[in-house]
Amino acid sequence: MSPLTKKLGRDLWRIKGQAIAIALVIAVGVLMQVMQTGLVASLDETRRAYYERYRLADVFAPVTRAPEWLAADLRGIPGVAAVQTRVVGNALVDLPGIDLPLQAQAVSLPDSGQPRLNDVFLTDGRMFAGDRPGEVVILQSFAKAHGLKPGESLEVTMNGARRSFDIVGFAMSPEFLYTTAPGEVVPDDSRFAVLWMSRTALSAAFDMDGAFNEALISLSRGTEPAAVISAVDRLLDRFGGIGAYALEDLPSDKYIAQEIEGLRQTSATVPPVFMAVAAFLLYIVISRMLQAEREEIGLMKAFGYTNWEVGSHYLQMILVIAVGGAVFGALLGIAAGRALVDVYLLYYKFPFLVFRLAPSSFVIGIGASVLAASAGGLFVLRGVFALTPAVAMRAAPPPDYSRSLHFGKKLSGFLDQPTRMVLRRMTRQPVRMFGAIVGIAAGVALSAAMAAILTSFDEMIELTFDVTDRSDVTVSFIHPIERQSLHDIETMTGVIEVEPVRIVPAILSHGRNSYRGAITGMVEQPRLNRAVDSDTRPIRLRRDGIILSTGLARILAIAPGDWLTVDVREGRRPKVELPVIAVAESLMGSPAYMEISALNRALKEPLRVSGAFLRMDPEHAGQIYRELKDMPMVAGVAPKNDSREALQRMTDQGAGAMRYIMALIAGVITFGVIYNAARVAQAERARDLAGLRVLGFTRGEIAFVLLGELAVVTLLALPLGALGGFGLTFAISAGFSTDLYQIPASFSFASFGQAMVVVLVAALLSGWAVKRDIDRSDLVLALKTRE
Structure with a gap:
């Protein structure tokens, strides 16, 4: 082992606290990169494979009622690869012990064989028999929400008629990854079902013999959906075409696509913030070390070590910290990604979802961390090449403090000596103090922004369900009815x-x-x-x-x-x-x-x-629900409290759950910045503080001289961090907002207060760690001049 390698190990051990803090900041950035890039790749690949395997249509064409022979004309449109007609309709499910009518969508499948498009994945039981119109397969998530099992019966109201069906199996479908009841925007597995039936049985229930009310179309490779949609609309227009739309407008696909895009944007924007902070911290640490080891650098050069050998020694220190943090972050990213996959698997109803590592995320994450850390260190290493042995072995010229802050007699009498020391330190090194203020302000901004986003999610729910919607229940009808028909509802008791x-x-x-x-x-x-x-x-x-x-x-x-x-x-x-x-x-x-x-x-x-x-009146809710259930015109009933709970669950999962992770990360970066600022100040002033102890200053006064500086820097960083957090809140809220819900960018005093608590806790922990080392320091060793 070479002497420089031994020195590298000793130096890393000496600054182990700072090295670990910087490595954690890098690790968090790489963790976000690996985890989110992996989730994007996993969701994207799983969605593509699921769509292809079960032949999800490229174009959906709803129509009021069209004759079956029109399918041949649809197949003749240029660019159309396959056409599958079907019957769909709304229904109400009546479960024992539940007064609320549960909404459902009935979907037809061929009486025998697999459908050409929009096939289903059978998870339990079997498919219905084409010659048995009383058999249905239901959506697995609805069955699990109510504890249903194959073999049980189900009471369903279709087209105004009450029918009884036997459940023969559970299924999942790529068409219903994200399921909402008609007229609602929030998914709730317990209040929305999908019923798959034979084409013959469903056609009879909705009077669609020899006709269809939706056409599914797949396109040839390279075909633009817009041209096909226009041709389909022209064909279906005289039969009551509602307007064909592409797969990207399917609500299920639209929401998942927005989720994937949000993760992709976050993975591209958040990690660079951590890399920049890590580069700044390494710059501070290495520059202080070079100043402290100025004579050692001169000695190494005097004994024959070249500029490149000495420079590479300090560069290796930077790389060890950067690579160590990056590797640790990659491992954490894999673990976090695998854990979140289970959440997405349950939430999006994929039949399978395996966390797929993206090799590019490791290359980008580790490469970016190394480059950022190296960039921070290279600015300092220029000084290594500039030092000659003769200059380096001489003491550095004393700094010129002639223009720094001076205290008059009145001010000196008012301020005690430790306080004057703190203020002089601030004015004598303004650039370094400003750098520390900016670093802490960055942590404050991120903490404040994430606290504001956490509050904004709650404000979004409160504004939606307490201010905008002040009703108790929303009732939807099968089709538009006369206004006077509401009289039956208005006269209900309660x-x-x-x-x-x-x-x-x-x-x-x-x-x-x-x-x-x-x-x-x-x-x-x-x-x-x-x-x-x-x-x-x-x-x-x-x-x-x-x-x-x-x-x-x-x-x-x-x-x-x-x-x-x-x-x-x-x-x-x-x-x-x-x-x-x-x-x-x-x-x-x-x-x-x-x-x-x-x-x-x-x-x-x-x-x-x-x-x-x-x-x-809540006391009559059960009776009202039962009466609404018996009305043939009612298509669905949505209690506001159920919708609110469903939205709360949704925001605590998926993209909403990411806000908790980012809030934790904000705390990590804040602690890393403050801890390093405290450690650098301690290392720079170790000899001065030991001298003060010898002169009779108490441990408390010594701690005040050092930690007072940290306190002033932290307090000055708070307003700057508040301004940064205000702007960052708008950027993060825009990233979390989707077509389904918008997160208001509201930066409040409460959010800033939470960020202040995070910062103060980080400052107190850092101060406690530094004071402990000051109390344990060897005065004789600290006063010795390093040779």
Whole structure:
């Protein structure tokens, strides 16, 4: 072992605390890189394989009712590889002991053999027999939520008729990875089922003999969906085509695609922050070490070591810390990725999901950490090459403090000597102090931003379910009905208030931007479900235009005063131009609001409603649910509390769970910065502090001289960190927001207070560790000049 190698081991052991702290900062960055890149690769590859294996359609074409012979015309469209027609319909499931009617979607499969498109994965039991119309296969997640087993019976209301079915198996499908009931945006396994039946049985239930109401289309390789969709719409238009759409507009695929894209963006933006902090910390540590070992460098050169040999010695120290942290972070990333895979497997209902390591993540993570660390150290190592043995072995010229802070007699009498020492230290090395302030401020900003995001998730739920939606239950109907039909609901015992709503599916366009969504028609001054502005004040719905949510306005790049093209996909399917009169704050979905009579007038369908918001007496809830269950016009009932709980579960999983990981990481980086600042200050002033002890200063006064500096730096970093956290909050909230929910960027004093607690705890722990070493230090050894 060469002398320089032995020295490397001794030096690393001497700064082991700082080395470990810097390595942890690097490890966290690599952990995020490996974990999130691996999750992106795993989700992307699993989704692609699942779609291909079970032949998920490329285009979905719903229609009111089309004859079966039209399938041949659909197959003749250029670019179409295969066509599968089917029957789908809404249903209500009645389970024993549950008053609430549970929504379901009935989907047909061929009476025998596998479907050409949108096959299912059977998890339990068997498939139904084509000659037995009373057999169904149900969605596995719904069955598990209610403890159902193959062989049990199921009471279902379809097309207004009550039927009994035998459950013969459970299944999963790539079409229903993310399942929501019609009219809702939050998935809830316990309140939404999918029932697969034979084509003959379902056609009979919905009066679709010899007809279909949805066509599934797969495309030839290289075919653009837009051209095929236009041709399909032309064919289905006279049969009540609702508008074909591509796979990317399927709600299940859209949400998963947004999840993957969010992970991809985070993996590309977060790790560089940690690499930059690590480079800064290494710069500080190595520069201090070079100043302390100035004479040793001169001796090594005098004994024949070249500039490259001496420089490579310190560079090896940097690489050991960087590579060690990167390898440790890679191992943690693998473990964290494998743990999160189980969460995604349960949440997204994949039949299989294996954590797939992306080799590029290791190359990028380890390579970036090494390059960043080397960049921080190379600025310092230039001084090694500049030092000649004669210059290095002489004492460094004393710094010029003639222009530094001076205390007058009055100020000197007011401030004690340790306090003056702290203030002089701050003014004599302003660049280093500013660097420490910036480093701690970065930790404060990240901690404050993550605390704000944690609060914003709760604010999003509170604003949605306490401020915007003040109803107790949302009732949806099978099809739009007359307004007077709500009288039966209004007269139910326990119903306090009923507010009608009309929801119309439509394609909203502005310029080149479009969004497939719906228009929600409400009364002029709604009380139970309101549109509110950014100050949560209710917006009065006018009859001269449309109000868009903030998320939808951002997607369409539209503002009040602009005109919106609305292509209605229901009834007569008119295409109208409407002015945007306001933008409302909505954190759930991307709704558009209109006054209900104005919406019905535009559709030429007066006095129509498609649902209602109810406020009711909780004591009569069970009775109300039972009565709604018996109404043939009711398609679904959604209690607000159930939707709220489902949203809370969703935000605690998937992308929402990542906020907890990032909050923990913010604490790690904050502690790393503060701990290194304290250790560097201790190492630089070890001899001075020992001299003060010999002169009679107490341990408490010595600790005040050192830790007072850390306290001042930390306090100065807090306002700078608050400003950085304010800006960072907007960037992180935009990254977490999706079409399903938008996270408000609200930076509050409470969020900053939480960040301050994190910083103060990190400062106290660092100060305690440094003070402990000061109390244990050998005064004689510290006062000796290193040879």
